Amino acid sequence: MKILVTGGAGFVGSHVSEYYAKKGDEVIALDNLSRASLLGTDIKSIDYNWNYLKENYDNITLVKEDIRNVNALEEYARDVDAIIHTAAQTAVTSSVVDPRADFEVNALGTFNVIEAARKSKSNPCVVYCSTNKVYGDNANNIKVIETDTRYAFDDGRYRNGLSETFQTDLCEHTPYGASKFTGDVYVQDYSERGEIDAAVFRMSCIYGTRQLGVEDQGWVAWFTIATVLGKPIKIYGDGKQVRDVLYVTDLV
Numbered sequence: 001m002k003i004l005v006t007g008g009a010g011f012v013g014s015h016v017s018e019y020y021a022k023k024g025d026e027v028i029a030l031d032n033l034s035r036a037s038l039l040g041t042d043i044k045s046i047d048y049n050w051n052y053l054k055e056n057y058d059n060i061t062l063v064k065e066d067i068r069n070v071n072a073l074e075e076y077a078r079d080v081d082a083i084i085h086t087a088a089q090t091a092v093t094s095s096v097v098d099p100r101a102d103f104e105v106n107a108l109g110t111f112n113v114i115e116a117a118r119k120s121k122s123n124p125c126v127v128y129c130s131t132n133k134v135y136g137d138n139a140n141n142i143k144v145i146e147t148d149t150r151y152a153f154d155d156g157r158y159r160n161g162l163s164e165t166f167q168t169d170l171c172e173h174t175p176y177g178a179s180k181f182t183g184d185v186y187v188q189d190y191s192e193r194g195e196i197d198a199a200v201f202r203m204s205c206i207y208g209t210r211q212l213g214v215e216d217q218g219w220v221a222w223f224t225i226a227t228v229l230g231k232p233i234k235i236y237g238d239g240k241q242v243r244d245v246l247y248v249t250d251l252v
């Protein structure tokens with residue numbers, strides 16, 4: 001197969017690229033290498049995954065390109081079997097500071113991806129990395145109980161988490177949640193109307209190797225990095241918040 005991975009130098013995207021490359025497929029890892037500047041960190045971190053893929057896999061073609069460039073996207077999607085769309089502006093904090101950039105990458109960029117898939121002669125299927133943020137603060141309306149170390153949902157219906165039918169609107173979102181949800185709904189619509197074959201993953205917290213986490217995004221990695229480097233870890237709230245975590249290769 002031939003696979004186009006948007007955000008291919010990112011954490012999830014580099015693992016997706018590696019997975020298909022190991023199977024012997026041909027991979028195009030497309031990334032504009034913006035993670036460092038989006039999150040205000042040093043440039044070396046994003047180079048790391050890019051160089052890792054370059055040094056280890058002959059069957060991965062690295063393309064420095066932007067999903068906002070419609071023409072380029074259509075060209076790279078021309079003859080692929082699948083597009084795994086992981087590229088995004090990923091931090092809630094950055095989305096509040098610059099909502100336009102967030103919208104242009106997450107909402108319009110996702111629209112560009114599905115349009116490229118729709119126009120492609122090879123009819124690629126699309127997998128979209130969405131987020132649990134699409135549920136906004138509706139989750140905060142579920143009653144919780146406080147134990148010594150953590151909060152837990154009081155209502156037994158949610159003990160194993162929220163279902164994908166959980167309400168997504170009539171609540172407060174963030175610009176990041178809204179832009180990712182826009183992409184989510186568009187992918188669903190194109191799929192429902194039979195324009196493309198697609199799937200949406202509403203991921204919670206993904207963790208694993210080569211996650212170059214910072215305080216604003218990728219907290220499992222950030223806790224690890226801060227601990228190893230002796231940097232302080234700031235606790236927001238009372239530290240009893242609970243998140244689901246999933247190992248990146250299990251997600252892939």
Ligand SMILES: NC(=O)c1ccc[n+]([C@@H]2O[C@H](COP(=O)([O-])OP(=O)(O)OC[C@H]3O[C@@H](n4cnc5c(N)ncnc54)[C@H](O)[C@@H]3O)[C@@H](O)[C@H]2O)c1
Pocket residue numbers: 006007008009010011012013030031032033034035036046065066067068085086087088089090105109129130131132180202203204205206207218
């Ligand atoms: N990691 C998580 O815990 C998590 C949780 C929920 C959802 N997600 C979603 O999963 C996807 C992957 O997340 P990640 O943790 O790998 O993030 P990441 O920041 O490591 O990877 C995203 C990649 O996209 C690239 N990118 C950003 N804007 C681009 C653009 N305009 N054109 C091309 N490339 C661009 C970045 O340079 C980066 O390499 C994202 O869509 C994110 O919203 C991640």
